Structure formats: C-alpha cells, structure tokens
Amino acid sequence: MSMALQINALPRIEELPDDPVVLRGMLEQVIKLLLSANGKIEDLQEQVARLVRNIYGRSSEKWDPNQALMDELLANVLEQRAALAKVAEVPVAAPVKVDAHERKVTPHGRSIFPEHFTHEEIVIPVPEAERICPITGQERPVIGYEISKKLNYRKSELIVKVYKREKRGSVAGAEEVGVVTAPVVECVVPKSIMDNGLLAHVIVSKFVDHLPLYRQEKIFGRQGFALSRRTMGDTLVAASEPLSHLADLIQAKVLANGLVHHDDTPVDMMTEGMNHTSGIKEGRLWVGTVPPRDGPWTSFRFSTSRQARHIEDWFRDYHGDLMSDDYAGYGCLPAEITQCRCWAHVRRKFFDALDSSPAEAAEMMERIRLLYKLEHSVDADVTFDADRLKMRQELAKPQLDATRERLEAFALKALPKGPIGKAVNYALSNWPYLSRYVENPRLPLDNNPAEQAIRPVALGRRNWLFMGSERGGKAAAVYMTLVATCKRAQVNPFDYFEDVLGRIMSHSTHHLDELLPGNWKPLSA
Numbered sequence: 001m002s003m004a005l006q007i008n009a010l011p012r013i014e015e016l017p018d019d020p021v022v023l024r025g026m027l028e029q030v031i032k033l034l035l036s037a038n039g040k041i042e043d044l045q046e047q048v049a050r051l052v053r054n055i056y057g058r059s060s061e062k063w064d065p066n067q068a069l070m071d072e073l074l075a076n077v078l079e080q081r082a083a084l085a086k087v088a089e090v091p092v093a094a095p096v097k098v099d100a101h102e103r104k105v106t107p108h109g110r111s112i113f114p115e116h117f118t119h120e121e122i123v124i125p126v127p128e129a130e131r132i133c134p135i136t137g138q139e140r141p142v143i144g145y146e147i148s149k150k151l152n153y154r155k156s157e158l159i160v161k162v163y164k165r166e167k168r169g170s171v172a173g174a175e176e177v178g179v180v181t182a183p184v185v186e187c188v189v190p191k192s193i194m195d196n197g198l199l200a201h202v203i204v205s206k207f208v209d210h211l212p213l214y215r216q217e218k219i220f221g222r223q224g225f226a227l228s229r230r231t232m233g234d235t236l237v238a239a240s241e242p243l244s245h246l247a248d249l250i251q252a253k254v255l256a257n258g259l260v261h262h263d264d265t266p267v268d269m270m271t272e273g274m275n276h277t278s279g280i281k282e283g284r285l286w287v288g289t290v291p292p293r294d295g296p297w298t299s300f301r302f303s304t305s306r307q308a309r310h311i312e313d314w315f316r317d318y319h320g321d322l323m324s325d326d327y328a329g330y331g332c333l334p335a336e337i338t339q340c341r342c343w344a345h346v347r348r349k350f351f352d353a354l355d356s357s358p359a360e361a362a363e364m365m366e367r368i369r370l371l372y373k374l375e376h377s378v379d380a381d382v383t384f385d386a387d388r389l390k391m392r393q394e395l396a397k398p399q400l401d402a403t404r405e406r407l408e409a410f411a412l413k414a415l416p417k418g419p420i421g422k423a424v425n426y427a428l429s430n431w432p433y434l435s436r437y438v439e440n441p442r443l444p445l446d447n448n449p450a451e452q453a454i455r456p457v458a459l460g461r462r463n464w465l466f467m468g469s470e471r472g473g474k475a476a477a478v479y480m481t482l483v484a485t486c487k488r489a490q491v492n493p494f495d496y497f498e499d500v501l502g503r504i505m506s507h508s509t510h511h512l513d514e515l516l517p518g519n520w521k522p523l524s525a
Contacts (some may be wrong), residue, residue, distance in 0.1 A: 210463045240479065260323070262322060285301070299481050306329065315337060320337065325447065
C-alpha cells in the first residue's frame with residue numbers, strides 16, 4: 001500500500017523540471033523504487049507459486065529436463081546440457097527427440113497367501129435339489145472342489161495372563177524350614193497391568209503407526225477394556241529407562257562409524273508454569289545416522305531448545321566426518337570434525353526458484369543432476385577407494401568448477417532477496433563444504449539418510465501433536481531410536497519389542513550388544 005502511494009505521488013510528465021541534474025536525481029530515485037518493487041513482486045510470485053504447488057502439485061522434487069522443451073527457453077537449457085556433457089563425458093540424446101513419460105503400473109495379480117497363516121476350510125455343498133441324478137435317481141458322487149481363497153480379519157484379542165507363583169511349605173517335623181515361593185516374573189515395569197505383548201503393541205502403534213494414546217484408548221474401549229492414556233503414557237516412560245541403555249549403545253555405534261549424517265526437526269512440548277497453567281514450547285528432535293552401507297544404526301535425541309550446546313553434547317570427543325545442513329550451531333564444532341553440506345538442499349532451493357527464474361534454475365538443476373549421474377556411474381557396491389576418487393577428480397571436479405563460474409555470474413545480476421538470489425547465495429556461501437567431497441571418496445553428496453530417518457517424525461507429530469513433558473520427549477527419543485534401527489535392519493518391531501522387553505532385565509550388561517536390532521536374534525532361535 002505504501003508503495004502504491006509513492007508511485008501515485010510521482011509528478012506528471014508536464015510537471016517535470018527542465019534541470020538535467022534534478023532530472024537525473026529523480027530518475028535514480030524512480031529506478032531504486034522500481035527495483036524494490038520488482039524484488040517484492042518476485043518474492044510474492046514465488047510465495048504464490050509455492051503455495052499453489054503445495055496444494056495442487058506433486059510433493060516430489062523430481063524434475064525432467066525434457067519438460068523444458070515445452071518452454072521458449074529450450075535452446076538455452078539444451079546448450080548448457082550439451083556443454084556439461086562434454087566435460088563429464090556423458091552422452092547427450094538428440095534434442096529433437098523427447099522420451100515419452102511412462103507411467104508406473106502396479107500389477108494386480110492374485111495374492112499368494114503365506115503358509116503360516118491359519119487356513120480354515122469351509123465346504124459349500126451342492127443344493128439338495130441338484131444332488132440327485134435325473135436319470136438314475138441316485139445321489140451324485142463328490143469328484144472334487146472349486147477352490148477360492150479370501151483373506152479374513154478377526155479383531156485383536158486381549159488376553160489376561162494369570163501368573164500363579166507356586167508356594168511350597170515344609171514337611172512334617174521340619175516346620176522351621178519355612179515356606180518357599182516361586183520367583184517373580186521379571187518385567188520392565190513390575191507393577192504395571194500391561195504385559196510385554198500389550199506394551200509392545202502400544203509402542204508400535206504410537207511410534208510406527210503414529211496412533212496417539214487417546215486413539216488407542218478408544219480402540220481398547222471398543223474391545224471392552226478401559227485402558228487410560230495416562231496408564232499407557234506412564235508405562236511407556238517407565239519402560240524407556242532400561243531400553244535407554246540400548247539407545248546409548250546405538251548412538252556410540254553411530255559416532256564410531258566416522259561418518260555421521262545429522263539433522264533436526266521441531267516438536268512441541270507441553271510446559272507447566274508456576275501457577276500450574278500449561279503452555280506449549282518448541283523442543284527439538286535430533287537424529288544421527290550412518291550411511292546405509294555401514295549398518296542400520298540410527299539415533300534420536302530430544303532437547304528443549306535448538307541451542308548449539310546440544311550439538312556440542314552430540315559430538316563430544318568425536319573425530320570424523322559430518323554431513324549436515326548449514327545451521328550456525330555446527331560452527332561450534334572443533335576443526336577435527338570435517339564438515340560437508342548437502343547438494344539436495346541446494347537443488348531444493350533452485351527447484352523453488354523455477355517459477356520466477358526458469359532459465360537459471362533449470363541450468364543449475366541440470367548441473368546438479370549430472371553430478372549425481374556421475375556418482376551413480378560408479379558401482380555402489382564397490383569399496384570407496386581410488387576408483388571413486390579418480391572419477392571425482394577427473395570428471396566431477398571440472399563440473400564443479402564450471403558450476404561455480406555460473407553461480408558467480410548469476411550472483412552479479414540476481415536480486416539478493418529473490419528466490420534465485422537466495423539459492424545462488426546459499427550455494428556460494430557453502431561452497432567450501434559442498435565441494436569437499438571430491439577430495440575424499442568417503443564423503444557423500446547429500447544428507448538424505450538423515451532426512452529419511454526424520455521424515456516419520458513429521459507424520460507422527462500431526463497425530464500426537466506434542467510431547468507431554470521433557471521426560472516424555474526423552475522417552476520418545478529412545479523408542480524412535482530402536483524403531484528406526486529396526487526399520488533399517490528389516491526387523492519386525494513388534495516381535496523385537498515383545499522379545500526384548502522380556503529379556504533385558506535379566507540380560508548381562510556385558511552382552512547388551514546382542515539385543516540391538518542389528519544383532520538381535522529371537523530367544524527361540
């Protein structure tokens with residue numbers, strides 16, 4: 001509104017002064033005003049485009065270079081792609097031919113039912129009137145069956161386990177021996193009414209299926225039992241204490257790997273004031289994980305803030321490589337930790353700038369795509385040795401140098417606060433960390449393992465909304481650590497928790513490694 005008033009207040013042409021000096025000064029003011037207006041317009045257009053894409057567009061950031069053929073900027077993009085391909089020695093398809101998009105079709109065949117499922121046979125007899133042969137008058141013999149299978153569901157069953165501890169007295173004449181009683185069954189929460197199977201079900205429902213406790217309370221109510229959310233919450237917090245030793249071991253394995261993917265995400269936490277009034281405070285869940293080739297280890301931690309001291313606690317006494325975003329808190333880490341930044345973050349910023357600056361954004365996305373294509377050209381199963389380093393030095397490094405030259409050229413003409421300006425400035429300011437991977441064959445290009453590990457939290461907090469307390473947040477981090485590691489180790493989380501909850505109290509502390517999801521074997525095995 002204020003800008004409109006300023007433009008409307010400009011004099012008409014016939015009112016302009018004749019003095020060239022005054023005119024020059026007025027022209028400079030008008031140019032500054034227009035530049036400011038263009039910057040705000042570009043920013044608003046980018047916001048509108050992002051909102052429209054969030055509502056109606058695909059959530060994937062996958063981008064096909066062939067879509068540029070539908071735009072007048074085709075020639076520019078294809079020229080850049082051809083020049084990059086010569087540097088990378090990657091063959092480029094003829095620009096006239098565009099591959100048709102092939103839709104992925106999910107096959108709809110008959111499901112094969114697992115043999116371990118309970119199979120119940122239901123024989124459907126021929127109607128009485130059709131059993132008799134119309135010629136002989138005798139009953140037709142059964143010669144076989146037409147068989148079809150359907151999968152049925154029966155509601156889950158709550159079972160009351162009655163533990164009867166045997167008591168034995170003394171024999172006649174030896175009454176002084178007294179009475180002996182069978183030992184108490186070990187349990188992580190001795191006085192709880194929830195046994196290991198039910199507790200494992202609640203854990204999986206909340207931290208795998210993202211069912212908040214108040215919904216589980218209603219589900220148990222439909223089954224005829226009133227199990228309050230408070231009881232479940234208190235039991236979860238109490239059970240997390242012995243399981244926290246397993247979570248600590250997982251974090252030690254993450255740090256011992258020498259290469260850590262690290263990220264964080266906000267979560268709300270309830271607080272209680274001095275006058276017992278509740279409020280909401282933003283807490284933080286931090287995740288650290290290793291590359292998939294190095295194991296399933298994934299560790300979560302909860303904190304009540306995003307202060308740098310939490311990062312210092314995470315990486316105390318750590319010496320190795322770290323892949324993360326550009327949060328300023330990582331600047332407190334010592335020089336012994338080699339930090340690198342994520343190319344997927346850079347790509348995302350140029351993806352957001354496609355609508356406002358299609359030519360520049362498309363060129364940078366194509367350059368980043370070719371960097372990934374080079375990485376995928378090396379067999380992912382080979383050891384990170386001289387072969388990968390040679391590829392990065394001979395092929396990726398020239399691409400990086402050319403990419404930086406183009407970024408610097410864009411920076412000269414892009415508005416700093418516009419979408420493309422922000423993307424260019426982000427890439428240039430993090431360039432030492434982005435280009436570091438070509439010197440070390442072990443360093444990755446992106447932080448996707450950490451982002452994939454933290455993605456379920458974004459889904460979960462839409463359901464359970466907030467942490468009930470700091471203690472509850474730390475308990476949730478323990479369960480998320482074990483659940484995420486189970487997922488990457490391809491271990492059924494219900495089977496794991498049901499078994500481990502019954503063993504951890506009596507298991508030797510020197511052999512806790514055996515109960516980690518990556519090493520776990522069922523007791524029966």
